[in-house]
Structure formats: structure tokens, C-alpha cells
Amino acid sequence: MSTRAVRASAAIAAAAALVVAGASTAFAHAEVTASDDRALAENVTLSFSSEAESESSGIKELRVVLPAGITPDAVVLKEAPEGWKYATTADGYTVGGTALKAGEDAKHSVVIRQLPDAKSLAFKTVETYEDGKVSRWIEVPSGGQKVENPAPVLDLKPAAPGAKPLAPSPSPTPTAAPSTAAATPSPEPSVATSAPSSAKQKDEGGSTGVVIGIIAVVVIGAGAAVWFKRRSTNSG
Template sequence: MTTTSRVSFAAAALAAGSVLLLSGTAFAHVSVQPVGEATQGGYATINFKVPNERDNASTTQLEVNFPIDQPLTSVMPQDIPGWTVNVEKTKLDKPLTVHGKQINEAVTKVTWSGGKIESGKFQQFPLSVGKLPENADRMVIKAVQTYDNGEVVRWIEEGKEGAAEPQNPAPVLKLTAAKGDDHHATGAKADDKNTGDKSGDEAKDGHDEASAAHSSDTTARVLGVAGIVVGLGGVAFGVASRRRTS
């Protein structure tokens, strides 16, 4: 192998390794996704996806922190075999009214511990949450991942628009706008229109059938009268012929 070939091969290997390294980093973040949609002002089930990034350690704890300025009055975890969950609440400076009931506390932290996520694997941590913010398009939920070798990774950095992604970005839950009744109203109008058109067509078909029946009845009557006239003519002709013969 020539010197030029060796240099080219080394450069290619370095580039490939860099791509793999960057790709692994990009896809190894702690993230949060809704099951279906997370609608503004509504309730949703969300999943925190936690991959294990270390080859020589296992993840043994996950802590997620909800923003106090976007208080959640209801947070219900789903049981995960081998894991213990703890939900913490904080007293609100200003009470909230939800479904006619005054709420003085909001959930600000949920911690899972006691389990293990081994190297090369991931675990999902589901929560049912609400009431989601009504005037925001996202929630930044900071997370802390702990390994059994004592290492702690804080996924708390908030990304900025137009800037590169931070090294340890915080999970972001995207919120969709609540859907109104316009679509249903439009659908109902369309159905009414279709029903009206169908009724008109049926009425038209009925009118055509009645007209056809009336025409057939008139034709039959005309033919019947014509037959009677022809019959009477034949009788008169026969009587006249008999008279001539006599």
C-alpha cells in the first residue's frame, strides 16, 4: 500500500469513526414523547426514554423535574417491575382551580430508582400528566440520570433557536393546540348538504316515476277509448251490411 493510499484510508476511517461517535451521542439523550398527542390545556400519557450510554456501568436512577411556572396538578406513574417511584409535590404561591376544586400543590419531581438499565439497553418511564399548560407550545422537563459507578449526568441544558444543540439537552415535551368544534360543524354541514341533495334526488326520482306512471295511464286510456270507437264502428258496419242484404 502506498503512502498516499495509507493516508486516504486513515482519513476515511477517522471520518467514519467521527460520524459514528456523533451519531451515537445525538441519539443517546434522555427524551420525552407523548403517547398520541399532548394537547394544550388537556391531559396526556408521556414516556421518558432513557438509554444507557456507558459500556462499564448501568443506569440505576432517573429523576425528572417539572417546571414550577407550568404546574401540573395530576401526575400518575405506571408501575414498572423492579423500579420504585416517588412523586414529590411543592406548595403553590398562587392556588389553582381545577374542575371547580382549589389546588394548593403541584407535582414538581418524580424519581425512579432500584432498577437497572444495562449497557446497550433502554427503559421507558410512563406518566399520566395534566392539566397541561394552555398558553405554551412546549414544556422543558429537566432530568438527572445516575449510574451505579456514581456518575451523574444532568440533562438540564435548554436549547436556543439558531444555536447548536447543547451537550446535555433537557427533554422537551411539545404541546399541540387544542382542536375546536369547527371541523365537526363543517362535517355536520356537509352531511346536511349531502342529505339535502340526496332528498332532492329522491324527490326528483319520485316525481319522474309518478310522471311516467301518469303518462302510461293516459296512454292506456286513449288506447281503450280508441278500441271502443273501433268496436262501435264495426258493429254499425255490420248492421248496415245486414240491412243492405235484406
């Protein structure tokens, strides 16, 4: 085989290796399926599967961002790896616990109270591995474009005839408020509480003025008496 042929074969082998590596990366992704994929469907089970990318470390947590139209309080965990815990976040939920075995896919399912009236739903997912590695499947393809880290997308069929959006869940009514209000009366306004003291000061001021006036009259009278007595003595 000539040198040129050897070089050509090596180039082809390298290219094939890159293709295989790229394909293996593309195959590792997160997916979602639904028990009922119609818009406005109620009590739908969504099943998620996050394929393991690492051969040396297992997945220990998944964080899912819910799409518009689904709130965290409308989601309930149905199934997850043994020992994993579920917790809501401001924009979705997390589920995780003891790391899975290296190479084992992370699968869990939740029940959605009602799917929104939409054509598709994207569930951005972040995978955290035991060794700290993080895989973000958060890109949403648009216009037929391909992305490197696509988020799990659920395509929805049209809603069933007569399907309507459910009313939001009522907020729980606090029970402690009435008893607290009854036990602790509202404080009076500061202006009202200061009024009696001001009036008291005014009364005290008035009384003090009267006393001073009386003393002044007595002093003046005594002085006048002394003056008249001295004048009478001088005249005599």
C-alpha cells in the same frame, strides 16, 4: 500504494471513526411522548425513554424537572421498571431502584392532571448509573440551535375549543387544629398575668404602711407620756 496514499487513507479512517463516535453519543438521549399533545389536555399520559449510554453499568435512577405550569402534586406515576419507587421533589420527581441491566433503556410513564397552555414543554432529565456516572439531559435548544445534551421536549398543539385551565387542587383542611385549640387554651398575655401580682404587691405595701404608722403613733404617744411625767415630778 504510495506513502502519501497510505497517510490519506489513515486520515479518512480516523475521521470516520470520530463521526461514528459522535453519532453514537448523539443517538443516546432522553425522549418524551404524550397520549394527548394538545395544550390544556387533561389526564395526559407522558411516556419517557432514557437510552442507556454505558455498556458496563445500568441506570438506577431518573430525576425529572417539571416545566412551568406543572406542579409535582399534579403528577402520578403510571408505570416504571419493576421495583422502582416514585418520590416527588421540590421541582419535579425521582423514580429509581435496583439498577437495570447494562445497555437497557429506562422507560417510565406518568399521568399529568392537565398540560399547561404552552407551545412546548421541556422536561430536564438526569440519569444516574450504578457506577456513579451521571448524564444530564438538561439543555433546552432555542432559536434553532443544536445542543449536546438536549432535554426531552414535548411540542404541543393548540388547545381544543372550549378548553380551560382547571382550578388548583384544594389544600387539605387540617383536622387536628380544632381539637388542639379546645384541649389547650391560649395562654393569657404576659401583661395580664402580671397585673394581679402588681395589685397584690400594692395592697401589701399599703397594709405595711398602715402598720408602721400605727407603731409610730404608739411610740410617740409613749414618749410624750414619759416626758410629761418627768416634767411634773421636777415641778413638784
